[in-house]
Amino acid sequence: MNRTEWDAYFASLIGDSGTGVPGLAVMAYAGGHEVYRFAGGARRIEGAQTWPMTTDSRFRMASVSKMFTVFTLMELAEAGALSLDEDVSGYLGFRLRHPVYPDVPITLRMLASHTSGLRDGKVYSIPPSVCVQAFFTPGSPYWEDGAHFAPAGQAPGVYFTYCNLNYGLLGTVIEAVTGERFDTYQKNHILRALDCRADYVPGNLSADEFARLGTIYLKLDKQGHWDENGPWQGTIDDFGGIQPQGETLSLQNPYARDVCQSYALSDCRPGTNATIFSPQGGLRLSLEELGHVLNMVLHEGCYAGKQVLQPSSLQAMFRPQWVYDGHNGDTCGQTLLAYGLGEFFVDGTGPARCCRTMAIDLWGHTGQAFGLLSGLFIQPGRGSGFAYVMNGEALAEDDDPRSAGRFSRNYIWEENVMDGLCRLIDGL
Template sequence: MNRTDWDAYFASLIGDTGTGVPGLAVLAYADGREVYRFAAGVRRVDGERSWPMTVDSRFRMASVSKMFTVFTLMELAEAGKLSLDDDVSQYLGFRLRHPSYPDVPITLRMLASHTSGLRDGRVYSIPPSVRVKAFFTPGSPYWEDGAHFAPAGQAPGIYFTYCNLNYGLLGTVIEAVTGQRFDRYQKAHILAALDCRADYVPGNLEAAEFAKLGTVYLKRDSQGRWDEQGPWQGTIDDFGGVQPEREALALQNPYAQDVCQTYDLAAYRPGTNATIFSPQGGLRLSLEELGHVLAMMIQGGRYQDRPVLAPSSLQAMFSPQWVYDGHNGDTCGQTLLTYGLGEFFVDGTGPARCCRTKAVDLWGHTGQAFGLLSGLFVRLGTGSGFAYVMNGEALAEDDDLRSAGRFSCNYIWEENVMDGLCRLIDGL
């Protein structure tokens, strides 16, 4: 297929109903260089007006953010300021243990690989005045009857369950180690090194970058009713083009969208509760900036000929920390069978394969929240990889049969985009 054919293929995935998405942007690398980019549709709509999707449109990228949190963690480990096998308790300022396994320390490695024995519950982003200890304190409004601990039998270090709260705690540890706010430290170190103007706080974006911020949409109203033929309903970052005040941030709870109040960050004390920043999913990034990350990964930790991470740190991220043995974890519908540190492995012959016609093994991470779908993956040792972002869904995930993939256990939106990108980087 030539470029015109690929443009037509990706353009066919954009639409207002069915499995169409309001906006789509993709980028692909092969043999160590960028070979394709595409953007079309809309990043924001307001009545009859719309703003086009571009490669520098900025979105809350959901769980692709996790790899940036681990980049930051690895940078601190390289500097000797922490060790992945440290007990998280020494940084949080309280003893954190699973009640059923009081003698098993919960480590930073366990948090980063989702083997900590912790669980999300309904709410995992809480007000900045509240310490993260509240998640684990009986009687606290955020205790949720112990919902943040796994059932007995799912031991820390052994049993895998994907848990966003793990990364809220990692962000809090990063603050405790550096003495700086999570968002500020990551911006000054990892994001600056990658030439990313991204931010966790929309009000703190430069005006020109905020103007590129897109909205995430669903065809679901405030009462939870889906109407495929109805208008797109903004779910997050629906600011109507008006930038929020600086140093103000809303809670981000995809499982509890009624718990998303906005708070002033002025009095926040670093090291107490980085969940306000959503280290697991709250980074406002562009596809263009994800391309910088692809380049860095392909070039062994260097970007624009400057070091960002040591090759050994990337190797650790792309090394299995947990592998499903049939009993030792929740696979999220067989989409997660091997997890590293902020990255997971996709077996090209497995149930979550990304290519219909050929086995393409990948390491990376997807993002899925509030209607956004994103992903960044590399094919290790080949100089190949891709990134994508889609900013809405007209159908209910899981509840509508059309949301299911045709040849994999991925959603149809992910399947369509990733199959195309895999074929593109493989020259099929």
């Protein structure tokens, strides 16, 4: 297929109902260089008025943010500021142990690889004045009857369960060892090195960057009813073009949307609670900036002539820290079978394969929250990779049978986009 045909393919995925999405942007690399990009549809919708999706449109990128938290973690490890295999208690300032496994230290490596024995509960983003110890303290409003600990038989260091709270704790550790707020430190180091003008706080974006901020949508009304033929309903960053006050931020709890109040960041005490920033998913990024990440990863940690991360750090991220053996984890419907540090492996012949017609192995991460679907993946040893972002869904994930993939365990939206991108880079 030529460029015009690929443009037509990706444009066909944009729509106002069914499996269509309001906006889509994709980028592909081959041989270590960008070879294709596309953007179409709308990043923002206000009645009959729309603002176009572009490759520099900015979105809350969901779990693709996790790799930036691990980039920051690895940078600090390279500098000797922390060790991935130290007991996290020493960084947090309180003893963190699973009550069933009190003699097993929980380490940064376990947190980053989701083998910590911790669980999300419904809420994992809490007010800045509260210490993260509240998640693990009986009687606390955030204890949730012990929901943040795995049941017996799922020991730390052995059993995998995807847990966003792990990354809230990693962000808190980053604050503890740097003495700076999580968002500020990351912006001044990893993000600056990658020439990303991203931010966790929409009110702190520059005026130009805020103007490019897109909204994430669902066809879900306030009464909880899906209507694919109804209007798009903004779920997050639906500001109507008016930038929120700087140094304020709302809690981000996709599974408890009633717990999303706004707070002044003046209440932050670095090293006690970074969950307000959502280190697991709250970074407002553009596809253009994800291209900078692809460039850096495909060139062994070097971007624009600067060594951002050592090759050994990237190798650790893209190396299995946990592999499913049939019993040792929750695979999220057979989509997660091997996990590294902020990245996971996709077997080109497995149930989460990304290409219908070819076996293409990939490492990377997807994002899924509030209606957004995103991803960044590389093809090891080939200098190839891709990134994408979609900002809405007209159908209910899981509950509507049309949301299921046709040849994989991925959602149909992911399947359509990733299959196209895999075929594109394989044909170059």
